[in-house]
Amino acid sequence: MKQITTPISDEVIRDLKVGDAVALSGMMVTGRDAVHKWIMETFIKKTRPPQGDDLQVYEELKKILYGSIIYHCGPVVTGLDTKDYKIIAAGPTTSIREEPYQADVMKHFNLKGVIGKGGMGPKTLKGCQETPAVYFHAIGGAASFLAQTVTKVHGVFKLDFGVPEAIWVIEVKEFPVVVTMDAHGASQHAVIDESSKKVLEDLMSR
């Protein structure tokens, strides 16, 4: 298993290929539907003017995300009253919903990867080649197990998005993932989609 710590260099990313098992460590943030839409509209397409603490949060994010990772995750968090946050369940959410935004967001922040489940589409695959970055697949539903790799919650932004959609800034140690989309245009998901489609055609003709 390859041990990789954020921030990650381009070389390390280009060295990875589909099928590689990786143990990730270091700082990263969670971000899903609300966050990707917010970033796209406020800072990339600029169809929405920054409001409230948007600009402050953005400046912080730029620093944290450079060379780092967004984890598609809506965790279960204790300590909401005391702000002594602890993550007790943190498996991945289905990434494909972020397909309209992902490539642009990766390039904008110089992300080196996204973690999620179920893979992403051709636009993101192209983004992986260009940024460069990879798609790290985590085990869906292994929430308690993965929460144990979160050693610290450094803070949270955009809690007004709700706990699942907020930007949780976390530090992880040996978070296990598998590369299923690499920086060279290979995607495990495209392969399985093709092969299963062929089997389906055969089954339909029986």
Added chain:
Amino acid sequence: MRDLTNEILELIRRTSSSLPPDVEKRLRESIEKEEPGSTARGALETILKNIDLSRANSTPICQDTGTPIFYVHYPVGVSTIKLKEQIRSAMAEATKRSFMRPNAVDAIYDNNTGNNLGGDDFPYVHFEEVEGDDLTIELMLKGGGCENVGRQYSLPDNSVGAGRDLAGVRKVVLDAVQKAQGQGCAPGILGVAIGGDRGSSYIKSKEVLFSEMGTRNEDPKIAELEERLTSEANELGIGPMGFGGKTTVLDTKIIGLSRLPASYFVSVSYMCWAYRRRKLTVKGEEVIYD
């Protein structure tokens, strides 16, 4: 009437953190079918570790604690108004204790209520009066990932070449599994309703998921179709998480309903491997958890 709020809270804790034994057994059996050292096998091994951990610590098996679906079978004379209040109180408390993730988001105004209570519809509670003295409360948690890959077909469906018969049902169910890929957290369990209107069809396709793994439809012809669908879905080779592998679907359950002459719906509800459903029974003074 007895206040069952604490007992319902315990039901919620169990459902969220302790995977039912019939599901765990099937998952353990599937590990052996995958190649040693394969990503598919690794995924199942991690899943089993997670199941042990969440049970031991009372933490959610999956962070998406899903839509809470309560089915209450109550004897004559029990107040459903009071029971619903107790269920809602228990749900808010369970969310406070982090057995559940706050999951009720207002669809128009985009705000998460923070306590898993959303209007009249969240949590979903189905009441049915029954003969006898026992009160049973069943809870199913169905996450968003698998919910999103469910499909409802209206037959005939020309895109798949499915006519209005069981042969057509078979085709659309297989189509739904292929389209789902690994995104419903395969290996999945299929709940299939044939008939109904669009609403009842989907509801029944989820209701049928309350039964034990391996429960077959009473009609042997339908039971055969259930087994055939499971085995053919596995031929697709999607595997755990869509990593490629031998186990894509663990079980298929079919229920037949009435339909309008003009309509022929087939609803496929895809349940993820984290197939969470638990039951409590009140027998006199005793409360029994499954």
